[in-house]
Amino acid sequence: MxxxxxxxxxxxxxxxxxxxxxxxxxxxxxxxxxxxxxxxxxxxxxxxxxxxxxxxxxxxxxxxxxxxxxxxxxxxxxxxxxxxxxxxxxxxxxxxxxxxxxxxxxxxxxxxxxxxxxxxxxxxxxxxxxxxxxxxxxxxxxxxxxxxxxxxxxxxxxxxxxxxxxxxxxxxxxxxxxxxxxxxxxxxxxxxxxxxxxxxxxxxxxxxxxxxxxxxxxxxxxxxxxxxxxxxxxxxxxxxxxxxxxxxxxxxxxxxxxxxxxxxxxxxxxxxxxxxxxxxxxxxxxxxxxxxxxxxxxxxxxxxxxxxxxxxxxxxxxxxxxxxxxxxxxxxxxxxxxxxxxxxxxxxxxxxxxxxxxxxxxxxxxxxxxxxxxxxxxxxxxxxxxxxxxxxxxxxxxxxxxxxxxxxxxxxxxxxxxxxxxxxxxxxxxxxxxxxxxxxxxxxxxxxxxxxxxxxxxxxxxxxxxxxxxxxxxxxxxxxxxxxxxxxxxxxxxxxxxxxxxxxxxxxxxxxNNSKKIYRIDENMHPYAIKSPAEGKVVREGNEVHIYMSTIRSHFTPDNIEGIKVGDKVYFHITNHEQDFDVPHGFSMIGQGTSEILVMPGQTKTSLWEPKKVGVWPFYCTDFCSALHQEMQGYIRVSPANSNIELSWSLDE
Amino acid sequence: MKKASILMIIGSALLLGLFIFPLWNIRLGAPQYPDPLGINIHINGLQGESEFDIQNIDGLNHYIGMKTLPKPDDMWEFSVFPKVVLSMVVIGILIGSLGFFGKISSIWFLLWFVVMGILGALGVYDFNLWLVDYGTDLNPNAILKLVNPDGSPMKYNPPLIGHKKLLNFDAFSYPRLGGIFLGIGMLLSLTGYFIGRKTTVNSN
CATH class of the missing domain: 2.130.10.10 (YVTN repeat-like/Quinoprotein amine dehydrogenase)
Known part of the structure; x- marks a missing residue:
């Protein structure tokens, strides 16, 4: 004792x-x-x-x-x-x-x-x-x-x-x-x-x-x-x-x-x-x-x-x-x-x-x-x-x-x-x-x-x-x-x-030797994944908006979106179409109350944004992905809650 | 003559290797590609050395405005070459067998060799035309438009054989196992001709 x-x-x-x-x-x-x-x-x-x-x-x-x-x-x-x-x-x-x-x-x-x-x-x-x-x-x-x-x-x-x-x-x-x-x-x-x-x-x-x-x-x-x-x-x-x-x-x-x-x-x-x-x-x-x-x-x-x-x-x-x-x-x-x-x-x-x-x-x-x-x-x-x-x-x-x-x-x-x-x-x-x-x-x-x-x-x-x-x-x-x-x-x-x-x-x-290099896009079973950029789209369900977006060096598809309204809950479902080792793309939206996301090749990740202000707001890729990384950006037009602007989306139109 | 004919038969049969192994290979290495990207050229189409190499080469090439690499349906060569090769195999084996049974002389072996050589040369000429077209016919809206010191647009065709520096990439172009089989097969047919001629001369 x-x-x-x-x-x-x-x-x-x-x-x-x-x-x-x-x-x-x-x-x-x-x-x-x-x-x-x-x-x-x-x-x-x-x-x-x-x-x-x-x-x-x-x-x-x-x-x-x-x-x-x-x-x-x-x-x-x-x-x-x-x-x-x-x-x-x-x-x-x-x-x-x-x-x-x-x-x-x-x-x-x-x-x-x-x-x-x-x-x-x-x-x-x-x-x-x-x-x-x-x-x-x-x-x-x-x-x-x-x-x-x-x-x-x-x-x-x-x-x-x-x-x-x-x-x-x-x-x-x-x-x-x-x-x-x-x-x-x-x-x-x-x-x-x-x-x-x-x-x-x-x-x-x-x-x-x-x-x-x-x-x-x-x-x-x-x-x-x-x-x-x-x-x-x-x-x-x-x-x-x-x-x-x-x-x-x-x-x-x-x-x-x-x-x-x-x-x-x-x-x-x-x-x-x-x-x-x-x-x-x-x-x-x-x-x-x-x-x-x-x-x-x-x-x-x-x-x-x-x-x-x-x-x-x-x-x-x-x-x-x-x-x-x-x-x-x-x-x-x-x-x-x-x-x-x-x-x-x-x-x-x-x-x-x-x-x-x-x-x-x-x-x-x-x-x-x-x-x-x-x-x-x-x-x-x-x-x-x-x-x-x-x-x-x-x-x-x-x-x-x-x-x-x-x-x-x-x-x-x-x-x-x-x-x-x-x-x-x-x-x-x-x-x-x-x-x-x-x-x-x-x-x-x-x-x-x-x-x-x-x-x-x-x-x-x-x-x-x-x-x-x-x-x-x-x-x-x-x-x-x-x-x-x-x-x-x-x-x-x-x-x-x-x-x-x-x-x-x-x-x-x-x-x-077991360390994975990429996720295979053809094995991606994410419900919001898109298998090709052509499938990119925007879908509204009440005040929820789902954006099916793809990334490949060095652009988002789609990269211009209109018809989003203040008070919406906007889900960016981003599929990285790269199938090359160590080529992630990132995503972030101005004024977003969360962190960026980093999407690995073949992967889909979802980022939530609740727009609070009317305007045209940019998003960009956060990972320096290529020589054209600085160009990897897009815009979203946010209209007042009572606006009649239809949803639309595009790339290079 | 029997020995010569066997060489002829083996030699032409070796061409069948082209249906399994690539004829040629182009490999692109750069500092940030410690595992180089590679294209295996088969007689019926292009394949990535690793699964996603074709996609990744296309991804890089879009910066300088190159067309995407051809799919089998995009080029007549990929449907005609297999037929030509198969025909030459059948003819070669036929000639060899006839020689074996003493029906024809070894001059036919030489003839086969010469025809194969001409077809091969045409193939190489065609391959080079494609390389040049692929490397120089660039999209005018290319992201990177580079010029040589003399002001002419930069060309990106890989070498027909050997090494060439393409921007940050080292391009290497060499025959692969299928091409090596083709070469050995042709050499065997030529050897068959010489042995056949010698034995014919001696027996006469």
């Missing part, structure tokens, strides 16, 4: 360490990264391509960013949970439904933990999943179009943080709640949190062919905070592990009150057993309300469906499916090594890393050797499950990844470093400072049976002086280390967008 005084002295120690590491940092980096052999390791010559992809969470940007390793160059920002004017995502009529929730249209979220789909425990490069932390949602992003294809809201959850990790054949993407809440939600005193609030762990089935998401069941756990999670793999496939804190079940001043227990738990969940139970009719259907949004590549359109029911499972219904593994000091990271044998709990208020053994856990369960229970869930004795502890010499361990060569790499936030240690012997073999206060780290494939372990990317929470100053607010900073040798070698710094919480990466070969 700790006292407040101890915590205070610990905090002072933290601050001192941060200051020390800052000072050390500046000096070492200027010596190390300038030597020429290091420069060669990150230099990707013009026209050459990177060896690996890295997908970095954008945190509060709500987006996912795509980088190359080892160059650290950013290739794309993929909008997921946030409106994105660059492409019109969340602004176009087709993509607005993607951001629908039971709370209505939510234009933003906090994107945390990307995870690439797997087959037999190895990355297969088909999709990448990500979680929205604030308004709980899980997204699936295609790795052939690099577009968000599906978002499912997670009911009964709040602070969707121990998410979106997948099982080793992408059977499930798992979403655990960080904040426990009343389930179902109701008006009740906050002080009655203890034993009344629940923590929902949600298993979302992934349909194998198209990746469609469907909530299979929700496990309603005791009201702890479920912080992070990872799947079992290999021998432990079928289990899922969740770190917890606030097993004290405090509802106020958690920084003190949730740090009282010397040990919290890692929850080991035998999802195969629960899956069998629900397949045989187990569980309780609970009325609820959540959105399921699916983007269809052939219609280029998303639809949002409200779902009204979720299958819940109470742990007491299914004894033998869930166990608690005591883990010291409010564990944060909960990582599983490539063999599936070791479950690493990083006690974030500690110097040491606790490693549990899957074999020991199974033995203890078989021996029924328990240290009591919590809400009916058996607690395995700490000594019976722990495989070892890493005496790190650092402070504040957070996350661990693996290189597939028997080594683990753990980030230390407070002591601002990455520590390399050996699985099995638990000895520390190397440590390198980070700049500064590292959160997550990522080794491509480092969360799978087969890491692609050449580089390590450390994602730092504090940037300070790493780049030219840009005022009080600046981007976060990542560092690339070469981990192919015995010692880690710092190669490069690069700024990241938003706040990266975790990342996923893989060899470029896994994805690059």
């Amino acid at each position: 700790k006292t407040l005084i101890k915590i205070n002295s610990l905090l002072i120690a933290f601050l001192t360490l941060i200051t020390i590491s800052c000072n050390q940092g500046g000096g070492e980096s200027s010596n190390g990264a300038l030597s020429s052999n290091i420069a060669e390791k990150v230099y990707v010559a013009p026209g050459e391509r990177d060896a690996q992809y890295a997908f970095l969470s954008g945190g509060y940007s709500g987006n996912l960013t795509v980088y190359g390793l080892p160059s650290g160059r950013m290739f794309k920002e993929i909008p997921v949970f946030s409106q994105f004017p660059t492409s019109g995502y969340g602004y176009s009529e087709e993509t607005k439904p993607m951001l629908n929730t039971s709370f209505g249209f939510i234009p933003w979220d906090d994107l945390h933990h990307p995870d690439i789909s797997q087959t037999n425990g190895e990355l297969d490069g088909r999709w990448i999943f990500a979680n929205g932390n604030n308004t709980p949602r899980i997204a699936r992003i295609s790795l052939s179009t690099f577009e968000t294809e599906e978002i499912i809201e997670v009911p009964n959850s709040a602070g969707n943080h121990s998410s979106s990790f997948i099982t080793e054949n992408t059977e499930y993407v798992v979403a655990g709640t960080r904040f426990s809440v009343p389930v179902p939600q109701r008006d009740m005193p906050i002080k009655e949190y203890k034993s009344n609030f629940k923590g929902a762990l949600t298993f979302i089935a992934v349909e194998p062919e198209h990746g469609h998401l469907d909530i299979k069941f929700q496990l309603l756990m005791p009201g702890f905070n479920y912080d992070l999670s990872h799947p079992g793999r290999g021998k432990s496939h079928g289990w899922f592990f969740f770190s917890t804190y606030n097993t004290e079940e405090s509802n106020t001043l958690l920084e003190v009150n949730a740090s009282q227990n010397d040990k919290d738990f890692i929850a080991a969940v035998n999802w195969k057993k629960i899956e069998e139970y629900v397949n045989n009719g187990g569980g309780t259907k609970m009325p609820t309300n959540y959105a399921h949004n699916v983007y269809d590549e052939s219609t280029h359109t998303a639809t949002s469906t409200m779902k009204k029911e979720v299958l819940t499972v109470n742990p007491s219904e299914i004894p033998g499916a869930i166990y608690f593994l005591p883990t010291p000091k409010s564990p944060h990271g909960c990582d599983v090594d490539p063999s599936g044998q070791y479950i690493i709990g990083a006690g974030k208020l500690s110097a040491d890393i606790t490693v549990h053994s899957f074999d020991k856990m199974i033995a203890a369960i078989e021996a029924e050797n328990f240290d009591g229970d919590a809400y009916g869930i058996p607690i395995i004795k700490y000594e019976d499950v722990v495989a070892g502890t890493v005496q790190s010499g650092g402070l504040g361990p957070l996350h661990t990844e693996f290189d597939g060569r028997g080594n683990a790499y753990t980030t230390f936030f407070i002591s601002s470093e990455v520590v390399k240690w050996k699985l099995g012997t638990w000895e520390v073999v190397d440590r390198q400072p980070t700049f500064y206060s590292v959160g997550h780290l990522m080794i491509p494939g480092g969360n799978s049976r087969k890491p692609h372990g050449k580089y390590l990317v450390a994602m730092n929470k504090i940037t300070k002086d790493r780049y030219l100053p840009t005022g009080p607010e600046m981007e976060h900073s990542a560092q690339i280390y070469d981990i192919s040798g015995e010692k880690m070698q710092l190669l490069y710094d690069f700024p990241t967008h938003g706040e990266p919480h975790y990342a996923a990466g893989c060899d470029a070969d896994l994805i690059m």
Whole structure:
């Protein structure tokens, strides 16, 4: 047990360490990264391509960013949970439904933990999943179009943080709640949190062919905070592990009150057993309300469906499916090594890393050797499950990844470093400072049976002086280390967008050859698409006007339209007739209360304009599409609401 | 003579390759086209090297006022050439077979070669006429009207064979597998003639 005084002295120690590491940092980096052999390791010559992809969470940007390793160059920002004017995502009529929730249209979220789909425990490069932390949602992003294809809201959850990790054949993407809440939600005193609030762990089935998401069941756990999670793999496939804190079940001043227990738990969940139970009719259907949004590549359109029911499972219904593994000091990271044998709990208020053994856990369960229970869930004795502890010499361990060569790499936030240690012997073999206060780290494939372990990317929470100053607010900073040798070698710094919480990466070969270049116009099933410019037309339905418009270098068809009136709702349905790689056309209308849209070759997108003023108003292409781009424009005549001017449209008449 | 006749038969049969593989290829590369655009010229029509190359070449050519690339129905050549080639194959195999059974001398092989050579030369002449027309008969309302330093309008016909710089594009024009089959087939018929003549002389 700790006292407040101890915590205070610990905090002072933290601050001192941060200051020390800052000072050390500046000096070492200027010596190390300038030597020429290091420069060669990150230099990707013009026209050459990177060896690996890295997908970095954008945190509060709500987006996912795509980088190359080892160059650290950013290739794309993929909008997921946030409106994105660059492409019109969340602004176009087709993509607005993607951001629908039971709370209505939510234009933003906090994107945390990307995870690439797997087959037999190895990355297969088909999709990448990500979680929205604030308004709980899980997204699936295609790795052939690099577009968000599906978002499912997670009911009964709040602070969707121990998410979106997948099982080793992408059977499930798992979403655990960080904040426990009343389930179902109701008006009740906050002080009655203890034993009344629940923590929902949600298993979302992934349909194998198209990746469609469907909530299979929700496990309603005791009201702890479920912080992070990872799947079992290999021998432990079928289990899922969740770190917890606030097993004290405090509802106020958690920084003190949730740090009282010397040990919290890692929850080991035998999802195969629960899956069998629900397949045989187990569980309780609970009325609820959540959105399921699916983007269809052939219609280029998303639809949002409200779902009204979720299958819940109470742990007491299914004894033998869930166990608690005591883990010291409010564990944060909960990582599983490539063999599936070791479950690493990083006690974030500690110097040491606790490693549990899957074999020991199974033995203890078989021996029924328990240290009591919590809400009916058996607690395995700490000594019976722990495989070892890493005496790190650092402070504040957070996350661990693996290189597939028997080594683990753990980030230390407070002591601002990455520590390399050996699985099995638990000895520390190397440590390198980070700049500064590292959160997550990522080794491509480092969360799978087969890491692609050449580089390590450390994602730092504090940037300070790493780049030219840009005022009080600046981007976060990542560092690339070469981990192919015995010692880690710092190669490069690069700024990241938003706040990266975790990342996923893989060899470029896994994805690059499947990346789509264009959408085929002959496969475009959008209801307002036109297959040739000759089909361009304008149709009035009451005060709604639908403009069927095409683009090709470099004109709109039609480009002169009359007969629009003040008060109309004008829908521009724009089909890009290009079938050439990297020739999008954009569209924007003066005074339009939305963003431009960027239409890819073969695609149709719709932009809404509600004209408010009489006049002749121009629109233009927003993407420099050709030498005649500046000529790519048109006019719309807007007449008074009571005018009799007939609709007409033309091109070159 | 049997060996010579077999060469004649194989040689003329090789022309059938023209029905599968392109005769010729014109490829256009530019800095912003790291994957070049290409036209495969078959005896019965034009095909893009990649699916949308024809459309994309037409899209670029409209800036300088070039006509769109011809569809099979737009040019008589695409219906006549297959008939001519097929006739020459049938005649070649017939001549070869007759030679095999000793009915005719190898002078017929030479005759076939010469006729094929004349037809080929006419084909190349016709192809060049089309290239020149395509590259010089420009729409007067073209978006880009470029002139040479001497003030004459710029011509955009790709080379008959080899490389030529067309504005930002490098144009390459070379025979493809069908054309190579044609060349080898003709060489075999000529070889057949020489071997046939030699064996006839010797046996006499």
